[in-house]
Amino acid sequence: EVQPGGEGPEGLGSRSPQAADPRGHQAFVTLTTNDAYAKGALVLGSSLKQHRTTRKLVVLATPQVSDSMRRALETIFDEVIMVDVLDSGDSAHLTLMKRPELGVTLTKLHCWSLTQYSKCVFMDADTLVLTNIDDLFEREELSAAPDPGWPDCFNSGVFVYQPSVETYNQLLRLASEQGSFDGGDQGLLNTFFSSWATTDIRKHLPFIYNLSSTSVYSYLPAFKAFGASAKVVHFLGRVKPWNYTYDAQTKSVKSESHDPTMTHPEFLHLWWDIFTTTVLPLLQQYGLVKDTCSYLHVEHVSGAVSHMSLGESPATPQPFVSSEERKERWEQGQADYLGADSFDNIKRKLDTYLQ
Ligand code: UDP
Ligand code: GLC
Numbered sequence: 001e002v003q004p005g006g007e008g009p010e011g012l013g014s015r016s017p018q019a020a021d022p023r024g025h026q027a028f029v030t031l032t033t034n035d036a037y038a039k040g041a042l043v044l045g046s047s048l049k050q051h052r053t054t055r056k057l058v059v060l061a062t063p064q065v066s067d068s069m070r071r072a073l074e075t076i077f078d079e080v081i082m083v084d085v086l087d088s089g090d091s092a093h094l095t096l097m098k099r100p101e102l103g104v105t106l107t108k109l110h111c112w113s114l115t116q117y118s119k120c121v122f123m124d125a126d127t128l129v130l131t132n133i134d135d136l137f138e139r140e141e142l143s144a145a146p147d148p149g150w151p152d153c154f155n156s157g158v159f160v161y162q163p164s165v166e167t168y169n170q171l172l173r174l175a176s177e178q179g180s181f182d183g184g185d186q187g188l189l190n191t192f193f194s195s196w197a198t199t200d201i202r203k204h205l206p207f208i209y210n211l212s213s214t215s216v217y218s219y220l221p222a223f224k225a226f227g228a229s230a231k232v233v234h235f236l237g238r239v240k241p242w243n244y245t246y247d248a249q250t251k252s253v254k255s256e257s258h259d260p261t262m263t264h265p266e267f268l269h270l271w272w273d274i275f276t277t278t279v280l281p282l283l284q285q286y287g288l289v290k291d292t293c294s295y296l297h298v299e300h301v302s303g304a305v306s307h308m309s310l311g312e313s314p315a316t317p318q319p320f321v322s323s324e325e326r327k328e329r330w331e332q333g334q335a336d337y338l339g340a341d342s343f344d345n346i347k348r349k350l351d352t353y354l355q
């Protein structure tokens, strides 16, 4: 089968409606394995719509995503596709990255099975678009931007690819036979598409298509020179936008939770702006947030950790969560990093055992 955008110029001597107008057969794809990352997916989907993409929006979701959240996703995405979790279980490599939770990112591989689309752009749920990026569909598999931590590898938070059952099966085979050098999808994909670094410069997306918030700090002059043309921001790293406390009145991210290495505040504010204006009303509609008096404490019923305070914030007691419930959330990757499951709390607990 000849794929549009493959051999020859598009539109010339078109053989099928698909070749004449491939847009309906192209999609932006993201992934969420729980309700916390789903908030990121909703913000990403909203930002793509806000910048008037002409392509379809697809989210891969696993059974851990709650029913209400799936319904919320359906209002923004054209397709919510249920997939099984693929987990590397490779704690040794994941520990090297200090990201024990990323074994499940192998679930991303399911994106190659979406053969109803001829070409797709995968985007992590922790990315945000700042402008229309439909021009990415002019690129070929596998196009991606360099990883800021090791630029001879591509970062797998944004990539152009072509769904194919054959590729999907080859990737699964590689995962089971050899594993991934980082325990997640990025290691595996860099092994599979190993010619990316050296073969075809057109497959190197400019960094502005995957600007990681942490790199802004490591090369500030470059950010000053080129940051204004950023097209996609990637909140790469352990702390995600939804882990912060946001004050909607002052439109500021609360300083006590602010991690200076994490992001440029403008991008974080933009994420929260889209979250509060577009996503929050949806979550309220689907019963996914609790409203307490004048203090609006945005918290997932299923336990994610974003908070929003409106106006004066009285010392509202945190909702009681049993240790059994906490354990369950932890196992689903929904650790309360800034609260009950913070490093300090864990250390305190360990100390009581050691004594
Ligand atoms: N992801 C998920 N659940 C998880 C961890 C990751 O759904 O528990 C998905 C999500 O789409 C996320 C992507 O896998 O954006 C990659 O993980 P993450 O963005 O946390 O990795 P980073 O970019 O920080 O290295
Ligand atoms: C990364 C990528 C992310 C990927 C993870 C695990 O840093 O940003 O998309 O899932 O590594 O391989």
Ligand code: MN
Binding pocket: 124, 125, 126, 127, 157, 234, 235, 236, 237
């Ligand atoms: Mn990411």
